[in-house]
Amino acid sequence: MQATDLQLLRAMIAQHKRYDILFGLVGLLATMVGVVTLLVLFIDLVLDGYPRLTYDFFTSFPSRRAEEAGILSAWVGTVLVMLVTAVAAIPLGVGAAIYLEEYAPKNWMTDLIEINVTNLAGVPSIVYGLLALGLFVYILDFGQSILTAGLTLALLILPVIIVATRESLRSIPVAIREAAYALGATRWQMVSDHLLRYSMGGILTGIIIGMARAIGETAPIITIGALTFIAFLPPVPFTIDPSTDLPAGPFDWLFSPFTVLPIQMFNWVSRPQAAFLENAAATGIVIIVATLAMNGLAIWLRYRIRKHIKW
């Protein structure tokens, strides 16, 4: 009787172990589908576009001749838009998160705000584009400019930064806060001297992941009216602008028309000449590498900063 029980038990364990292996395989398969697809796409892109990635490609304006065309105005546009996005989104996002986590009273109002922030992270980006078209382009009259695009993308990534910052603040033990208070620190001293320092890794990760999302966004930028053909750069502050013969003001570049990398790529994809498709692939490589580099930086920063914090 006992022997058969043992046999049954063993059979059952063996059976469960088989399930275990099976599940592992299914999981591996699920992972590989994503990774392999991305890898194949990327390799295909590199094979198509790699020969076009020359120095000239980065220093030339778009042109009707595919071999002479480059992404100068597009990458400069992307960098400047990202700059505006960062300057607008970081203080707003981090500030809102600190307030919600450390200062705000816990009542239905803050609950409502919290639910809204989480929901905003899932709103399709085109909706932000439409909002920005009405608010920044028409009501505030910023025009179809770098400023408008930067602020639009800042709105888009604000929820990402708020959520990441709050998570990061929450992971700091309450004891740290109490210890700071016990030594006579005010709330602001506690936040600035302790919480911000310890949560910097998480906050930076959130910011960079948000920015990496913004760099590839096309829909909201098209909605606000980014242009496709731009063969000039925004005015550099205090240099002579050839179109006006006057020195440019320090913030004139904010109101300059612009284009960004994804839009330049989109334009080339739909052209009949095969040479333009190679340009599109090369632009795709630049976007993917920029995104990967930013995500890599986020991981590295998190690792470095966490290494020095022990509790």
Added chain:
Amino acid sequence: MFKHTSPRFKMTVMAGVLAGALLAPVAHAGLVKIDGSSTVYPITEAVAEEFQKSVKGKTKVTVGISGTGGGFKKFCRGETDISNASRPILKKEMDDCKAAGITYLELPVAFDALTVVVNKDNTWANELTVAELKKMYEPAAQGKINNWNQIRASFPNMPLKLGAPGADSGTFDYFTEAIVGKAKSARGDVLSSEDDNVLVQFVQRDKSALAYFGLAYYEENKDKLKAVAIKMDDKSPAVMPSVETTNKGIYQPLSRPIFIYVNAKSLQNPEVRGFVEFYLKHGGKLAKEVGYVDLPARAYTLALENLKKGKTGTAFGGHAEVGVSVEELLQREGKL
């Protein structure tokens, strides 16, 4: 809270005011803003590129793509100086412009020849009549016409697979106008794509497929596709789409002029006027370079004269016409 207005606080306020003043939007002198059709875009891009080189950056030109309709929306709000259009302005758009007090010049800049293409291995369809194309694409064909032998008895018994540009494109509007007889009237059960490269691949892979798009896409894919000659009716000669046949005006009814519309008020700005003059002088050569068909030389001369006279309005009166010569259009009385 601000009991002591410290010098530091005052400085912060001053800096804020200063930043506000500096941030105030500046008017963009020397900027020519263009938007509209993706079909006209390659020509305008080429002209903008050459023009900016010729004035050494003194004038900045921006070109956007929001489709003929989207372009007119911005144009009639006064947001752009020039609108690219692959079809004449519609009645509704004329009314919008009128309401906003915007008058405009209509200038044809090139021809586009819509090209009907089939697979390389298609040995039977060398030429098609307008009536046969209508039988394929008209709304009544939906679900009923799906075999080549329904089009002509001598065609093989083979499924007929159709492709067409998206319903927002001026190309679709013009084809339906010219073939079916009514703009935007077409069967719905075809492969429809805003990206003509998708149609190229569709026809390239399927022996029984047929689609249409601009001549430039055919010229680039000549080795993969076969163009079909078009006959107005059974008795007229079959004409192959090409630069020559379109330029001579014998590739009918599928060749169409494409336009730029210029805001008359913007023309007071010497930069815009300079750009438009440059466009009409060099646009023909550049259009050929990017795969389109240039207008007869006389049409550009007439257009330049209209520009000089400041002749506003459209020659069409709100709907596309098939088979009118460009010279005739340019000499018509303009309607606003």
